[in-house]
Amino acid sequence: MSNEQRITPRAEDFSAWYNDVIMRAELADYSPVRGCMVIRPRGFRIWELMQGALDAKFKETGHENAYFPLFIPESFLAREAEHVEGFAPQTAVVTRGGGKELEERLVVRPTSETIIYAMLAKWVQSYRDLPVLLNQWANIVRWEMRTRLFLRTTEFLWQEGHTAHATQEEAEQETLLILGLYRQFMEEWMALPVITGVKTESEKFAGAVRTYACEGLMQDNKALQAGTSHFLGQNFAKAFNAQYQTASGGLEYVWSTSWGVSTRLVGGLVMTHGDDVGLVCPPKLAPEQVVIVPIWKSGDEKDAVLRVARQVTAELQAAELRTTLDGRDSVKPGAKYYEWESRGVPVRLEIGPRDAEKQQAVLARRTGGKAPVPLAGITDVTSRALIEIQAGLLEAARVYREQNSVRGVTKDQLIELMDGPGGFAYGGFCGDVACEEAIKQRTKATIRALPDPEFQSDPAPTTCVWCGDKSVTEAVWARAY
Amino acid sequence: MSNEQRITPRAEDFSAWYNDVIMRAELADYSPVRGCMVIRPRGFRIWELMQGALDAKFKETGHENAYFPLFIPESFLAREAEHVEGFAPQTAVVTRGGGKELEERLVVRPTSETIIYAMLAKWVQSYRDLPVLLNQWANIVRWEMRTRLFLRTTEFLWQEGHTAHATQEEAEQETLLILGLYRQFMEEWMALPVITGVKTESEKFAGAVRTYACEGLMQDNKALQAGTSHFLGQNFAKAFNAQYQTASGGLEYVWSTSWGVSTRLVGGLVMTHGDDVGLVCPPKLAPEQVVIVPIWKSGDEKDAVLRVARQVTAELQAAELRTTLDGRDSVKPGAKYYEWESRGVPVRLEIGPRDAEKQQAVLARRTGGKAPVPLAGITDVTSRALIEIQAGLLEAARVYREQNSVRGVTKDQLIELMDGPGGFAYGGFCGDVACEEAIKQRTKATIRALPDPEFQSDPAPTTCVWCGDKSVTEAVWARAY
Incomplete structure (x- = not known):
């Protein structure tokens, strides 16, 4: 896409806008391989910065990185009944290797629980070997029919945490620890405010006892599941016979968790902050935080302006x-x-001949506003601007989300909302999967989460939005990516 | 492998020793997937530290990370004739996806030149778009019949650099820049002295014009190809029609390079420095650089000793x-x-009751030597010890290599050497592939490199070690991994 081509306005076609922004900012490109994208340097740098922040958080909380095989024997996947049902239809299968048909076909990992539990069963013997706190950064393949850059691709990059514990309580704590850590990362780094909560049975991870999620609201009022943390109970431990000797000499299955976020977060960043000019990148994740543009007409001017521009560049880089x-x-x-x-750089410093003379630069914010600032102390001023922009993006996204959240919806309101503007709809839920399914059929909205206490309505809803029976829990509906 | 099992001595069976060291130090484990290993946290940490050092060097020299698809259409591989001949027999092939047979089979990348050049052809239009300096950290699959932990596995991790330039000269400079950068990393970080040079036609990368390599000598006197840097000429540019408009308006194919190092380096580290007790890790790449072992008998002693040990730990960590x-x-x-x-930690500090009283610790080096050191200034003393150990390992490995290198070998000496102790054999080479092949048949030794000037013998050999004809170049032979 050349610079001359316009970016489709959001109001005209959000989906076209999204693709235009990504192509213009050179975050990614379509590849000749069905359903697979290429992550270009500018997009990959955002992912690297995300990785750096998350990896530090994982390590601070005692997790270690490891690496497990890309290929999983087909029979492994089948050992956990719900798991194979959920993932088998989506797999890519290697049937030939080294010029021969394979005896057992190999699945390209759609997630790694099975191969990891096969190893844990070997490594964990005693309660002294627990907890095991692992993470891996890896590529994942899930065959997708309809793909979208970053949001849904056949291959994507992610981290997957896998932990094993001696007790149920410890595993449940871990699940929540990670959920909180994800939320903190999304808010502090991505400026993406999320609600957290539990998934319903029909939306949970295939093989989990309970799935928690972080859900964000995009500018088209569709929800994005930004990260999930699963309490797996003893499901995989039993499937792979991962037992340990307790302190008192008994034998018990380990309790486990898994959790992940992926390159889809880059898509979430685009859809949360971008505007009709292009990408808006939160400063903490911006490949370039500051761009300096010198302005000159004559050669003399050029020398003077460039000299100042280079000084400022060196000072900021230092x-x-x-x-x-x-x-x-x-x-x-x-x-x-x-x-x-269009590439989303948060701060631009313009330096023209008169600026150079007056020892100043014009500081323009990607989020709006432009003013001259003295070169003396420019590092502090620029740093402060970046902090303000970061905070401003989070606040704006939070305000946007709240303006597009409706609490205590009735059935009619829910239908009206989902047929119309979309957004988060909070309401009572009887817990019956029939109601959940009926709502999905009629409105295309799913329950994004049964919200955690912090996000629950006061007063709590008393009746199910759909059937009118007694509500057993509050739920948040939205159409989703 | 439990702590009670012994490590096979190197002299008894080097290959068994190698596996024992890796299993004991928990660097890796065999997986239930044919030819694939699991990299355990301790081994992965070494790789992460390697990645950190290399990635910084790549970025300093202007390279950017990106990510290209895991899958490559089979037809892409076939576009470069030598390339497909070299790699097709080693591929794993996906024939099914999403429950259906695929129309075009997908190869799991054995290297990424083809998919990258398909994209470069789209991105590069003008000389202004050059150079393109890309790198990716990725997993690679090459179907291997005989596998060894880290050294040769069906799946491995690596980085692959891919660059495109406007001129041949620039591409050749890049090839050498990277070769030098690899060598520097291997010597400064891994304490692995390497010789550099060009590969012969029969040993070069399938599709390259010229392959340069870093070759190290392991303790069993076999060579390890530790990294390669390829000048690709316009081979892939022509196969994928990657052309650009020159400043004068003409159309030319880009000139390109590719280069890589892999997790095999972890195996090289083990085989360069390990001893019969287990792993010896160069301090710069050690997951733990210092372990503190408090020693006590009574409860009172325990309190006093632990208090001091925690202080020292905090000080060193700070x-x-x-x-x-x-x-x-x-x-x-x-x-x-x-x-x-056995895990290779370079420095151990022992602190017993009397040490605590005397405000000292006993500093033991993994490479030998043990002495009390005062707690005042222990950070400096420990840092110095780590620097000395790092330097000592490099020096020891260099001395070992020189002691096991023979210059100006005759035919008889070459045979005797390769039938016997092994090592690097320097000699004259007529350039005839028939001699190269005959030597390989008789001695199992291959030409590791035509050495760069720094490593060449003085005086230069005048006749071919095998046929006695005029030597056109010096060569270094060794049996190799």
Whole structure:
């Protein structure tokens, strides 16, 4: 896509806008391989910054990285009944290797519980070997019919945590610890406010006892499941005979969890903050946090302006602000502004001849606003601007979400909302899967979560939005990615 | 493998020793998937530290990370004739996806040139788009008949750099830049001295014009190809029609390079430095650089000793030395020593009641030597010890290599050497593939490299070691992994 092509406005076609933004910012591209995307350097840098932040959090909480095989024998997948039912239809299968038909076909991992529990059963003998707190950064393959860049691709990148514990209580604590850690990352780094809660039986992970999720609301009022944390009980331990000797000499199955976030988060970042000009990147995850654009007409001006621009670049880089100097001769300042804006760079510093003379720069924020700032102390001013932009994006997204959340919906309101603007709809739920299914059929909305206490309505709903029977829990409905 | 099982001595069976060391140090394990290994946290940590160092070097030299699909359409592989011949027999092939037979079978990437050039052809239009300097960290699958942990597995992890340039000269410079960067990493981080040079036609990468390699000598006197850097000429550019418009308006194919190192380096580290007690880890790549073992008998002693041990741990950690306090009650100090030695931890600090009283610790080096050191200034003393150990390992490995290198070998000496102790054999080579093949048949030795000037003999050999004809180049022979 060339710079000349326009970005489709969000109001015209959100889905086209999304693709345009990604192509213009060069985050990713379509590949010649069905359903697979290429993550280009600018998109991969965002993922790397996400990885850095998450990996530090995992390590701080005692987790270690490891690596398990890409291939899983087909028979392994089948050992946990719900698991195989959920994943088998989506698999890519290797049937040939080294020029021969394989005796046992190999599935390209759609998730790694089975292969990991086959190993844990060997490694864990005694309560002294517990807990095992593992994580792996890996590629995953799930055959998808309809794909979308970052959000749904046949191959994607993720981290998958897998932990084994001596007690149910400890495993449940771990599940919630990770849920909280995900939420914190999404809010503090992605400026993506999420609600947390439990999934219903029909929405939970295939093989889990209970699935918790972080759900964000995108600008088209559809929900994005941004991360999940599963309490697996002893399901996989039993399927793979992962037992340990207790302190008192007995034999028990381990209790376990798994949890993951993926490159879909990059898509979530785009859909939360982007505007009709293009990407808006939260400063903490921006490949470039600051771009410096020198402006000149004559050669004399160029020398003077570039000298100042280089000084400022060096100063900001020394303070570890990710700073780029765009000194290209062949591109006019206005075109540079537009290019860097479409790439989502949070702060632009313009330095013209008069600025150089007055020892100042013009600081323009991607989120709006432009003012001259003195070069003395420019690092502090720029750092502060980045912090404000980060906080402002989170606050704006939170306000947006609340404006597009309706509490205590009735059946009619739910239908009206989902036929119309969309958003989060909070209401009572009788717990009957028939109601859940009926709502999905009529509105295409699913229960995103049974919200955690912090997100529950006060007063609590008393009747099911659909059947009018007694409500056993509050639920949040939305159409979702 | 339990702690009680002995490690096979190197002299008895080097290959068994190698496996024992890896299993004992818990670097990796065999998986139930044919030819695939599991990299356990301790082994993965070494790889992560390697990744960190290499990735920083790649970024400093202007490379960006990206991610390309795992799957490659079978027809892509076939576009470059030598390439498909080299890789097709080794591939794993996906023939089913989403429950159906695929129309075009997908190869699990054995290397990514083809898929990357398919994209480059789209992205690169003009000389202004060059150079493209890409790297990806990824998993690779090559069907292997005989596998060995880290050294040769069906799936392995690696980085693959791929760059495209406007001129041949620039691409050749890039190839050498990376070769130098690899060598520097291997020497400074792995304490693995390598010789560098060009591969012969029969040993080069399938599809390259010229392959450069770093070759190390292991303790069993076999060579390990530790990294390769390929000048690809315009081979892949032509196969995928990757052309660009030159500054003068003409159309030319890009010139390109590719280069990689893999998790095999972890195996190289083991075989370079390990001893009969187990792993010896160069401090810069050690998951734990320092282990602190408190020693006590009575409860009073325990309190006093642990208090000091915790202080020292905190102090070393604050100085960013990777430090572990082994305060386990259930294991005796001697058993702890042995366990941490087998895991290769470079420095152990023992703190007993009398040490605590005298405000000292006993510093034991994994490479030998043990002495009391005062607690005041222990961070400096420990840091210095780590630097000395790192330097000592490199020097020892260099001395070992030189002692096991023979220059100016004759035919008889070459045979005797390769039938006997092995090592690097330097000699003249007529350049004829028939001699190369005959030597391989008789001695199982291959030409590891035509050495770069720094490693060439003086005087240069004048005749071919095998046929006695005029030598056109010096060559280094060895049996190799």
